[in-house]
Amino acid sequence: MRYAMAVDTKKCVGCSDCVVACQTENNVPIGYCRDWIVEVVDGTYPQLELEIRSERCNHCANSPCVRCCPTGASHYSDGGIVLVTHDECIGCGACIASCPYDARYPHPDGYVDKCTFCIHRVREGQQPACVEVCPTKCLYFGDLEDPESDVSKVLKKRKYKTLIPEAGTDPQLYFLI
Amino acid sequence: MKEELIVSGRLNEYIDPNLHIWGWEIPLYLFLGGLAAGILFFAALFYLQGKENEYKAAVKWAPLLTPIFLILGLTALFLDLHHKPYFWQLYTNIKFQSPMSWGAWTLMVVTPLSIIWSATYIREVFPKWDWKYRWLYQLEEFFQSKRTEMAWILVVFSVILGIYTGILLSAFNARPLWNTSILGPLFLASGLSAGAALIMMMSKNKLERKLFSKLDLILITLELFFIVHLFMGFLASTQVQIEAAELFLGGPYTLPFWIFVVFIGMIIPAFLEWWELKGHHIPAYLPAMLILFGNIMLRFLITYAGQASRYLY
Ligand code: SF4
Ligand code: SF4
Secondary structure (H helix, E strand, O other), X not given: OXXXXXXXXXXXXXXXXXXXXXXXXXXXXXXXXXXXXXEEEEEEOOEEEEEEEEEOOOOOOOOHHHHHOOOOOEEEOHHHOEEEOHHHOOOOOHHHHHXXXXXXXXXXXXXXXXXXXXXXXXXXXXXXXXXXXXXXXXXXXXXXXXXXXXXXXXXXXOOXXXXXXXXXXXXXXXXXX | OOEEEEEEOOXXXXXXXXXOOOOOHHHHHHHHHHHHHHHHHHHXXXXXXXXXXXXXXXXHHHHHHHHHHHHHHHHHHHHHOOOHXXXXXXXXXXXXXXXXXXXXXXXXXXHHHHHHHHHHHHHHHOOOOOOOOHHHHHHHHHHHOOHHXXXXXXXXXXXXXXXXXXXXXXXXXXXXXXXXXXXXXXXXXXXXXXXXHXXXXXXXXXXXXXXXXXXXXXXXXXXXXXXXXXXXHHHOOOHHHHHHHHOOOOOOOHHHHHHHHHHHHHHHHHHHHHHHHOXXXXXXXXXXXXXXXXXXXXXXXXXXXXXHOOOOO
């Protein structure tokens, strides 16, 4: 099993519904976020190109955050989802410094927090909250090893990229372009 | 003009707009760890060479300070933790891939050894010292007979500790400025040079002062070589590393780095020591203090600038 997510940058309108859904579902403290919107404008006026991405932890298959964690609090769980066990985390910040995507943050309670791909929902057969709520249906989640999953199907059809693969992290968040 | 404009909706504390998860605690911890490693390395080395009575400052006096440095360093590390009640998790796990983990364990080996080493010499340094209990005197006698074994362990572990202070940072490939293997040797050399400087400052013996003055001169030359190497490596590497180097070559860290670390912390003390070796009189504390100052600045600037260096995507 290999959980992954695909984000359709052509359909995303940057409404931030995924951000709010995540904050509500996961009780993210006010002022913080586990997923966020990035808008990139490229080119020379008036020939501009806009890319909108809903970003979150890439659940890297070769994740520096798991490697750098001194206690094992950061670990791989079902289907390669990268999780933090709160009461093993000492809040040293090593994982935060090691993530090239800056996908983690120190929770005001002390431990480090980040996207979990809503593993508590996935285990019950549901979709992550952000995927569920997206009004343009531009997020696809599922098992890459299952050719029938939403994410496998869309990656077969479309061109995609990952973010800074040269960082050697083997990210599992795919951006359809 | 072709431009790229990136707007992010994320504003997490300590992460945005620039990573600042590590404040003064980590660089202080790295400095104190490196300094203690430097002192203990020379103490053990000269003990093994049978020079304990010739180089008293190195073998007997300066090590008395190392337990203080190491405990202060560990306190700084502790203060840096955001989830303090779970501190003990650091010592119920060993993760060899995580420098933070094996570094913390190395400290757990070196700190008690530094305390024991100092304790075996304390009555020699402070003749009025009284252990009060008989069993403490027996313990002292036991460890005095084990100095050679302790020195061997210290030689190895002080080098590991010294190099660890650099490797802790170089393991993070997300921060291009840190992600260079030269940081380990650079921090080791700078820790040894800080140790030598402190020994030189404490020494009352001309021969010993001269030896450590020479050692410092060699170590500073080595450090300068590593620094040149560091920037050569960056400039011949990928765009992210070129940008990381530019933080020190025209960017916001340029003046503090070249003035505080290289000029005041290395070139001036090297010149003063060379002058002294030529037979002129220079008070020992002057180059020593400058070296220690440069050492602290090196740790602070590399830790801070590293957090400003990143991949852009
Ligand atoms: S994106 Fe960052 S936090 Fe997520 S798995 Fe990769 S390195 Fe770890
Ligand atoms: S902050 Fe927590 S999860 Fe992150 S590396 Fe330290 S102990 Fe591990």
